[in-house]
Amino acid sequence: MVGVALALGSTIVHASSAFFPISPPKELGYYYEVNWSLNYVLFVPLALYFFFSSFNCLRTTIRDLADSKMIVRPNGDALTEDELQSDWQKISGRAVIVAMVLSMIGFAASWVEWWINFHYKSGNLNYVLNSTHLGPGWNLAPLVNPPYKIAPVRVFGFFAYTMQGVLVSAYLGFLCVVYGFGTWISRYTTDATTSELIPNAASGDVRRGFENFESLIETLLFASLCCFGVFYLTRLDHAFLASSVLDLPTFVQQDLWWGFIHGFRDLAKGSPSIFETGPFGYSVEMTGVGLVLSLVTCFFIPIVILRQAARESRRRLQMRNPDPQTCAALNSMVFWPLQYPAPLQLLAFLFLAACCFIFYKLTLVLVGATLVAVITKFINSLANSK
Numbered sequence: 001m002v003g004v005a006l007a008l009g010s011t012i013v014h015a016s017s018a019f020f021p022i023s024p025p026k027e028l029g030y031y032y033e034v035n036w037s038l039n040y041v042l043f044v045p046l047a048l049y050f051f052f053s054s055f056n057c058l059r060t061t062i063r064d065l066a067d068s069k070m071i072v073r074p075n076g077d078a079l080t081e082d083e084l085q086s087d088w089q090k091i092s093g094r095a096v097i098v099a100m101v102l103s104m105i106g107f108a109a110s111w112v113e114w115w116i117n118f119h120y121k122s123g124n125l126n127y128v129l130n131s132t133h134l135g136p137g138w139n140l141a142p143l144v145n146p147p148y149k150i151a152p153v154r155v156f157g158f159f160a161y162t163m164q165g166v167l168v169s170a171y172l173g174f175l176c177v178v179y180g181f182g183t184w185i186s187r188y189t190t191d192a193t194t195s196e197l198i199p200n201a202a203s204g205d206v207r208r209g210f211e212n213f214e215s216l217i218e219t220l221l222f223a224s225l226c227c228f229g230v231f232y233l234t235r236l237d238h239a240f241l242a243s244s245v246l247d248l249p250t251f252v253q254q255d256l257w258w259g260f261i262h263g264f265r266d267l268a269k270g271s272p273s274i275f276e277t278g279p280f281g282y283s284v285e286m287t288g289v290g291l292v293l294s295l296v297t298c299f300f301i302p303i304v305i306l307r308q309a310a311r312e313s314r315r316r317l318q319m320r321n322p323d324p325q326t327c328a329a330l331n332s333m334v335f336w337p338l339q340y341p342a343p344l345q346l347l348a349f350l351f352l353a354a355c356c357f358i359f360y361k362l363t364l365v366l367v368g369a370t371l372v373a374v375i376t377k378f379i380n381s382l383a384n385s386k
């Protein structure tokens with residue numbers, strides 16, 4: 001709803017479309033700058049949804065750990081859900097404090113960016129571009145869409161950049177809470193712990209209780225995927241601004257159409273231009289940092305923390321309970337908490353995501369190739385059904 005409201009607002013203030021007679025000329029505006037328009041209609045709401053879903057998954061994961069009696073005292077008694085939730089609140093409270101500080105910084109940075117982008121006065125476009133070092137964009141729409149005023153666009157820009165602050169704050173809070181949860185779990189696997197994490201040897205799943213983390217990790221993966229969409233569209237928009245193409249649809253169509261024509265089989269034989277990185281600037285570098293943080297979050301938690309926790313917890317339970325039946329169940333234990341993807345598949349996904357961000361054209365080619373493969377399969381299935 002907010003993304004649609006921003007799109008409608010840009011139309012009302014006449015910032016939705018603006019032709020910039022620069023070299024090379026560009027058709028810009030809120031509609032044509034996908035890091036704003038498409039992001040806030042599609043990827044930003046999805047990312048926010050999975051951010052807040054992960055917080056709910058944390059509580060349900062702790063509940064499932066209590067039900068499975070996987071965190072026990074030295075005498076073997078399991079900690080109750082209330083005790084675990086209370087202990088988690090101590091760690092999460094610190095994470096929330098850090099998140100609040102970072103969130104305030106995020107809002108402040110967004111408002112400073114708004115001030116910088118809208119502090120210009122009405123005048124000649126070239127003069128404003130040269131004197132302020134601003135780049136062409138919907139914030140300068142009043143200069144190329146006279147006689148419209150700057151003030152309404154400034155007000156609209158404040159709301160747009162405030163939404164950017166909301167996204168940044170939610171993202172930073174998401175990272176803080178997730179890493180706080182990782183810290184909380186790892187505390188139960190250290191030698192200094194009084195209560196320890198152990199597998200559930202009675203579980204019928206080969207992960208022996210660590211399947212309780214699957215829902216949380218899946219949510220982290222979906223959140224990371226949505227973050228990739230947010231960061232990639234920002235990357236794509238800056239690549240378009242640096243290109244010689246007049247409008248974004250033409251810029252995208254060139255590589256998307258290449259994917260349609262050649263498909264998966266010819267990707268390896270494609271033009272080296274597919275692997276061009278294009279120019280890098282401050283915005284692209286910052287989105288790259290955000291992408292790395294997202295990928296590390298979905299990689300670090302399942303592999304480094306939970307996988308090691310599973311190994312260490314099995315060792316502890318084997319020392320505590322040498323019962324042959326228990327040892328047999330633990331010997332067949334799988335340490336990877338996810339049913340899908342497997343470790344190598346997740347690594348491949350991370351590598352592909354990094355490549356698609358760096359080589360932005362590769363993503364468009366893959367989208368085109370995927371679409372033609374899906375359409376071909378659909379047509380073949382219809383033909384076979386007859």
